[in-house]
Amino acid sequence: MRVTERPGWxxxxxxxxxxxxxxxxxxxxxxxxxxxNPRSGGELVFAVGETPPSYDGHRETTFAMxxxxxxHYSTLLRFDxxxxxxxxxxxxxxxxxxxxxxxxxxKIRKGVKFHDGxxxxxxxxxxxxxxxxxxxxxxxxxxxxxxxxxxRIETPDIYTVVFHLKYPSASLLAxxxxxxxxxYKAEILEKDPRWYxxxxxxxxxxxxxxxxxxxxxxxxxxxxxxxxxxxxLDGYKAIFIRDTAPRVAAIRSGQALIEFxxxxxxxxxxxVKALGDKVVVQESPWICNLTVTIxxxxxxxxxxxxxxxxxxxxxxxxASKALSQISLMKYVGGLFRxxxxxxxxxxxxxxxxxxxxxxxxxxxxxxxxRLLKEAGVPEGFSFTLKNRNVREPYEVTGVFVIxxxxxxxxxxxxxxxxxxxxxNDFRQGNYETGIDFNCDFxxxxxxxxxxxxxxxxSPLNYAxxxxxxxxxxxxxxxxxxxxxxxxxxxxQFEKRVLDEQAYQFxxxxxxxxxxxxxxxxxxxxxxxxYLNQDLREIWLAE
Amino acid sequence: xxxxADTTIEVLPAVSHIPRWLAVSxxxxxxxxxxxxxxxxIIIMALAASLADVIAPFDPxxxxxxxxxxxxxxxxxxxxxxxxxxxxxxxxYGSRTALLVGFSSSFFSATLGAILGVGSAYFGGRTDLITQxxxxxxxxxxxxxxxxxxxxILGSGIMNVILAITIPMIPRxxxxxxxxxxxxxxxxxxxxxxxxxxxHARIIFRHMLPNVMAPYLIMLTAFQGQAILLEASLSFLGxxxxxxxxxxxxxxxGAAVEFAERAPWMAIFPGVAISLSVFAFNLLGDSLRDxxxxxxxxx
Numbered sequence: 001m002r003v004t005e006r007p008g009w010x011x012x013x014x015x016x017x018x019x020x021x022x023x024x025x026x027x028x029x030x031x032x033x034x035x036x037n038p039r040s041g042g043e044l045v046f047a048v049g050e051t052p053p054s055y056d057g058h059r060e061t062t063f064a065m066x067x068x069x070x071x072h073y074s075t076l077l078r079f080d081x082x083x084x085x086x087x088x089x090x091x092x093x094x095x096x097x098x099x100x101x102x103x104x105x106x107k108i109r110k111g112v113k114f115h116d117g118x119x120x121x122x123x124x125x126x127x128x129x130x131x132x133x134x135x136x137x138x139x140x141x142x143x144x145x146x147x148x149x150x151x152r153i154e155t156p157d158i159y160t161v162v163f164h165l166k167y168p169s170a171s172l173l174a175x176x177x178x179x180x181x182x183x184y185k186a187e188i189l190e191k192d193p194r195w196y197x198x199x200x201x202x203x204x205x206x207x208x209x210x211x212x213x214x215x216x217x218x219x220x221x222x223x224x225x226x227x228x229x230x231x232x233l234d235g236y237k238a239i240f241i242r243d244t245a246p247r248v249a250a251i252r253s254g255q256a257l258i259e260f261x262x263x264x265x266x267x268x269x270x271x272v273k274a275l276g277d278k279v280v281v282q283e284s285p286w287i288c289n290l291t292v293t294i295x296x297x298x299x300x301x302x303x304x305x306x307x308x309x310x311x312x313x314x315x316x317x318x319a320s321k322a323l324s325q326i327s328l329m330k331y332v333g334g335l336f337r338x339x340x341x342x343x344x345x346x347x348x349x350x351x352x353x354x355x356x357x358x359x360x361x362x363x364x365x366x367x368x369x370r371l372l373k374e375a376g377v378p379e380g381f382s383f384t385l386k387n388r389n390v391r392e393p394y395e396v397t398g399v400f401v402i403x404x405x406x407x408x409x410x411x412x413x414x415x416x417x418x419x420x421x422x423x424n425d426f427r428q429g430n431y432e433t434g435i436d437f438n439c440d441f442x443x444x445x446x447x448x449x450x451x452x453x454x455x456x457x458s459p460l461n462y463a464x465x466x467x468x469x470x471x472x473x474x475x476x477x478x479x480x481x482x483x484x485x486x487x488x489x490x491x492q493f494e495k496r497v498l499d500e501q502a503y504q505f506x507x508x509x510x511x512x513x514x515x516x517x518x519x520x521x522x523x524x525x526x527x528x529x530y531l532n533q534d535l536r537e538i539w540l541a542e
Numbered sequence: 543x544x545x546x547a548d549t550t551i552e553v554l555p556a557v558s559h560i561p562r563w564l565a566v567s568x569x570x571x572x573x574x575x576x577x578x579x580x581x582x583x584i585i586i587m588a589l590a591a592s593l594a595d596v597i598a599p600f601d602p603x604x605x606x607x608x609x610x611x612x613x614x615x616x617x618x619x620x621x622x623x624x625x626x627x628x629x630x631x632x633x634x635y636g637s638r639t640a641l642l643v644g645f646s647s648s649f650f651s652a653t654l655g656a657i658l659g660v661g662s663a664y665f666g667g668r669t670d671l672i673t674q675x676x677x678x679x680x681x682x683x684x685x686x687x688x689x690x691x692x693x694x695i696l697g698s699g700i701m702n703v704i705l706a707i708t709i710p711m712i713p714r715x716x717x718x719x720x721x722x723x724x725x726x727x728x729x730x731x732x733x734x735x736x737x738x739x740x741x742h743a744r745i746i747f748r749h750m751l752p753n754v755m756a757p758y759l760i761m762l763t764a765f766q767g768q769a770i771l772l773e774a775s776l777s778f779l780g781x782x783x784x785x786x787x788x789x790x791x792x793x794x795x796g797a798a799v800e801f802a803e804r805a806p807w808m809a810i811f812p813g814v815a816i817s818l819s820v821f822a823f824n825l826l827g828d829s830l831r832d833x834x835x836x837x838x839x840x841x
Contacts, residue, residue, distance in 0.1 A: 245799070266800040322607035326624045389698075389780055391796045399785045400624060403605045414784045416698065431661060 038522060042540035044236040047247045047256040048053040051214060051240050054197040057182040058132050063261050063529050066179060068217035068238035070533040072115070073182035073202035074105060074226075076161075077173060080119045081532040082524050084341055085443060087177045091120060091203070093224075101168030101481070108159045112226040114185055115200075115207045122155040125397070127186035129153050129163075131193060139193045146175050146446065149478075167479055170486060171446040179441055179530050191297045203537040205231035214240060225536070232522065232539035244392075251279075251515065257540075258516035261529045264328055264392055271515040282525035283443055285331050285339030286510035288399050288439035291451070293504045296465040298432055305375040307502035309368035310433070311356030313408045318361070319400055319508055327393040330511035332357065335448055335507055341527060342443045344490060354499040368408045382411040386425055386434035389416040397507055398435055426462040436462060436504070441530035445490055446478050452497045452504070463504040470496060553568045570833065577829020583822035591637040600628035602635040602788040611805045613698040621807040624797035625786075629807060631813050635788035642817060643700065648765035649706035654708070655715025657757045660750045662716065663723035664742070674720075677713035685710050689772055693781040703782045707769045715761045721752045758836040763830050767823030774816045 050064030057065065057073065077095075080086040089095070095106045112120040133150050135141040149169040154162045165172065182202060188195050200208040203226070206219035220235035239256055241247040242486075248267045250256040252274045263271070271279055292310065300306045316332045324330040331337075334351055336344035351357045358364055372381075387398040395416055402412045417425065425431050438460075440447040450458050453474055454466040473493045480486035498505050514525055519541040526532050560568075571578035590597065599619075606626035614621040620629035643728035662673040680688065691705035726732060727750075735745045751758075774791030783789045785796075793812035802809055 264800070266797075266804075270803075318607060322610065322626075325610065326801075332731075347596070391780070395780075395785055395796070396624075400605070402786055403603065403625075406603065414786065416780065416784050 020053075036521060036541070038232050040232045040537040040539065041234050044233050044520065044535065044538055044540065045197060045256050046236065046238055047241050047250050047259040048217075048238045049240075049242060049244075049247060049259070049261060052217075055181045055200055056140075056194075056197040058128075058135075059142055059197065061142050064128075064240075066530055066533055067260055068211075068219075070179060070182075070238060071199070071204055071206040071231075071535045072200050072208055073204040073221050073534070074112065074120070075177065075179065075181050075183060076129075077177035078179070078534075079177050079442065079526065079531050081526075081537055084344075084526040084531065087173050090177075091125070091183060095173075101369070102165045103163070104163040104172060106161045106163070108161065108224055110159060112203050113224045114203045115222060115224075116185075116499070117224070118187075119512065120183060120185075120203045121158040122161040123158065123186045124183055125161045126133070126153045126155050127189045128181065128184045130406045131184070133179060133187055136193050143175075143178065143180060145450075146178075147172070168481065169446075170478060170480060171444050174444050176441050177442075179533060200334050204534055206233075206236060209235070216240065225280075227536065230248065231536040233535060236535055251275075251517075254517065257520050258514065258523070260514065260533060262328065262510075262512040262514055265325055265513065268513045268515045278518055279515050281513065281515045282513045283514070284525045284527050285337055285342070286328070286439075286512040286529070287335070287337050287441070287443060287448075287527045288328075288437065288510040289337075290329065290393060290507045290510075291436045291438065291504055292401060292507060293426070293431075293434045293436040293462050294502075295429055295432055295434075296463050296503060298428060300375060300377050300381075301432065304501055305371040306377055308355050308499075309371040309375075309377075309408060309503045310405065311498070311502045312364040312368035312371070312409075314356050314401065314404045314507065315361040315364075316357060316508060317359055323393070323396060323508065324511060327396040328513075329393045329397060329508040330509040331509040333506065333509045334498060335452070335506065336445065336490070337443050337448075337527060339509075339527070344443060344445055344448075344487070346491065346494060350491070354495065355502060356498070356505060365408050372408065372410075377410075379409040380411050381409070382413065383432045384413045384415050386418045386422065386431040387414060388422050388435065388437075392438075393510065394435055401435070401507065429462075429464050431462075439528075441528045443527070445486070449474055449477070449490075451494060452493070465501075465503050467496070467501065467503070503541070570829070574829035574833060576825045577715065577833075580822040580825030580827075583750040583818060584826060586623060587637045587641060587819055587822070591636050594634045596637060598628075598631040600631040602627060603786050604628075604630040607647045611801065611808075611835045613805070614651065614807055617804065620806065620811045622791070623808050624801060627786075629793070629811050632788040633811055636790045636793065636812065636815065637819075639700070639783055639787060639789040640770045640773065640816075643704055643707065644766040644770040644819075644823075646704045647711065647769040647773075648762055650704070651711035651769075652715045652758055652762040652765055654689070655712045655717075655761070656719045656751060656754060657746075658712065659716040659719030659721075660723040660746050660754060663727055664746055664750060665718045666727070673716075677716050680710060680713040681717070685711065685768070685772065686775060690779070690781065693776060698776075698781055698784055700783050700787075703773055703776055707772050711765055711768070715758070715765070718757050718761055719754050722757050723750055726750050726753055760831045760834060761828060763823060763827035767820040767827065770823070771816065771820050830840060 031385060048064055048067045052065035052069060053060055055069055075090045076092050077087050078090040080088045091109055091112050092106045093109045095104060097104050108122050108125060114120055125362040130153060132141050133144060133147040135144065149165045149167055149172060151164045151166045156162060184196055185201055188201060205222050205225045207222050209218040209220050211217045217238040221231055221233060241250055244267060247259055251259060251271050259402050268281060272281060294301045294307055296302055305429055320330055320332050331339055334346040334354065336342060336346065338345045343378060352359055385398060388394040398414050402414055426434060438451055451459060451460040452470060454471050455461040455464050457471055458467060470493060473489055477486050480489060497503055512525060520538060521541050522537040522539050589603055605626065609622050609626040610624060612618050612622040618628050620633065623629055658673060662670045688710035689706040692709055693702060696702040696705065732745060732749060735749050777789050777791030778795045780795065782791055786793060790812040794809055798808040
């Protein structure tokens with residue numbers, strides 16, 4: 001890969017790259033195609049907890065689509081499978097950016113072939129991104145909003161794509177490395193922009209063999225894959241197993257060798273106990289969290305004192321110790337994922353100064369009771385907490401939060417709901433408080449902060465407040481030309497959301513735990529279950 | 543000696559000092575020991591439910607993360623769960639949920655079923671035909687499937703669970719009561735009531751319903767065991783009452799399954815509580831049927 005020009009305001013990306021390289025250098029070995037010689041051949045069987053709603057990566061938002069289907073496709077850029085968050089080229093051989101940060105030029109590799117033998121060119125990249133950014137009527141594009149900065153896309157020649165931006169963006173490259181942005185064939189899109197919802201035609205390391213709904217998805221090695229010597233596997237088979245217990249049993253029995261989303265600690269223990277040294281466990285912080293969302297339009301939650309009391313009552317440090325033993329919940333963090341590879345995470349010393357993140361819980365609860373009294377909220381005040389009817393980690397967290405609020409004299413009724421009514425009530429404001437979630441494929445403030453913008457600007461914000469200060473800070477940080485300046489803006493944003501206004505607040509960030517058979521090599525865990533799923537580096541040791 | 547003749551002592555029957563209800567109970571216990579055992583368990587459950595605040599050693603909702611997964615011991619007789627909550631206290635408080643749902647749903651379903659059954663038998667003709675076909679439709683669904691459908695439509699929560707259990711049980715009682723009521727419809731006292739010009743409601747509620755009390759009481763008792771089991775099933779499936787409410791079925795799901803090997807007491811004790819209560823109601827129901835059914839009495 002050759003990066004020909006790097007404007008100064010790309011310091012954030014440079015810093016992240018250096019940081020990830022340092023991590024690679026100093027991190028202990030594990031999971032990578034490091035010292036052993038990769039072996040070709042074999043079929044990887046892995047479990048997937050859901051079935052894909054459609055085959056179109058641009059439209060879907062679930063791992064159930066990504067895990068079985070990503071191996072059929074290439075993307076323009078990608079996150080380095082061995083060194084997140086470093087960004088490397090996939091079909092892009094190199095790229096450059098203009099000094100003003102408004103023009104990005106990508107050179108496409110020569111000889112990248114679609115599975116039908118036709119060559120992938122800049123025309124296909126443009127058609128793909130046109131579909132994502134400006135989808136034709138009736139075509140869904142789940143992440144269209146993240147490309148607001150793109151003005152137009154040009155193709156000066158068949159191996160060059162140029163993205164012209166309306167304003168400089170710190171997140172463009174990361175967005176172009178999105179694992180969802182499969183490169184589709186322009187000719188097919190021209191005839192039918194929805195063709196990819198039900199068909200596969202990619203340029204990835206594996207070609208499509210068959211899909212039996214509810215049972216399995218099979219792919220076989222693409223002999224014409226552009227990367228010499230890849231993939232190592234002859235093929236793969238994704239088997240769909242909805243419930244956790246049979247999925248764990250599938251791993252234990254060797255019916256499946258890995259499940260890429262993640263298991264909870266109990267399942268991990270179960271698998272390790274059964275398989276001993278035949279299994280290895282990879283763990284990582286996860287770019288997923290649960291949030292307490294408060295309906296800021298309803299009384300008494302329109303009073304900042306009440307909202308602050310709610311966050312002050314929660315002992316996140318105890319939660320981290322306790323809930324991490326029984327659920328996916330683990331890391332205490334602010335608006336940005338804590339842990340390795342996250343350059344935006346708030347240091348603990350700063351974090352503990354925010355309401356609800358301090359370590360003296362007695363003092364915090366005393367203050368919470370004072371605030372409630374001052375706001376005129378009586379002892380034993382009753383309200384409801386809406387939640388998803390999913391035990392892990394939603395209900396577990398619901399029980400925890402309700403108990404924490406009981407300790408400041410609040411009486412909370414837990415209301416778990418099915419997905420449909422749950423989302424519906426949140427969107428319509430038909431709730432008082434609730435447990436909400438957020439999962440992203442990368443550590444990028446543009447993504448992680450979107451939920452906290454004014455509710456008329458962000459469809460993800462169910463807390464129903466408007467705050468022009470936050471909207472302004474969001475815009476500024478997205479266009480910040482300096483990493484330090486951006487970080488400063490991010491801290492201001494975080495303090496306003498979590499501390500000063502306590503509109504809604506995180507409880508804990510998740511832990512990703514992947515116990516897999518030791519013979520599965522070349523796969524390294526990342527903080528997102530959406531990344532590193534094309535299977536091209538994976539090989540089987542026996 | 544005339545005085546002697548005046549002082550004749552009248553021999554009165556011996557007056558028992560045992561209250562009538564106790565005498566009946568003792569006779570029932572002597573004649574139906576299994577039913578009495580069932581009744582005793584139910585009484586213990588009812589006492590536990592009503593005195594839970596006094597007898598439970600811990601707050602059933604109080605989490606204690608320093609004591610997660612404690613095995614049964616001196617402090618926690620039945621151990622603690624994944625949140626460090628005392629299992630015994632949750633079982634004691636759980637009896638409230640079980641009995642509330644059990645009594646409410648069996649009472650409403652048996653009562654509505656009895657009214658429908660008697661009404662259907664009394665009016666006969668097209669009313670009977672339509673009512674019975676409606677009952678047939680409801681009966682064609684397995685109990686749990688219909689309850690699941692109701693909860694799926696209405697959502698979870700105690701009141702909805704009571705409704706979800708009540709609806710599918712109504713036709714079961716209606717059918718049984720109707721068969722008894724059909725024989726009552728042509729009895730002289732019903733004809734006499736009609737001849738005297740009494741209204742339909744008066745005939746149904748004052749004259750017919752009291753005469754179907756035997757099947758009604760049997761169904762009422764039998765339904766309670768079923769209702770407790772159904773509530774536990776719905777809660778186990780995550781469609782009944784919600785955490786952190788103490789409920790036996792709820793205690794069996796989630797962590798109790800995931801940590802079954804590490805902390806088996808989390809599943810064993812609520813499982814035993816459910817089995818014992820259903821067993822008790824079934825024993826009592828069977829004995830009541832034996833005692834109240836004239837055919838069985840004769841045989």
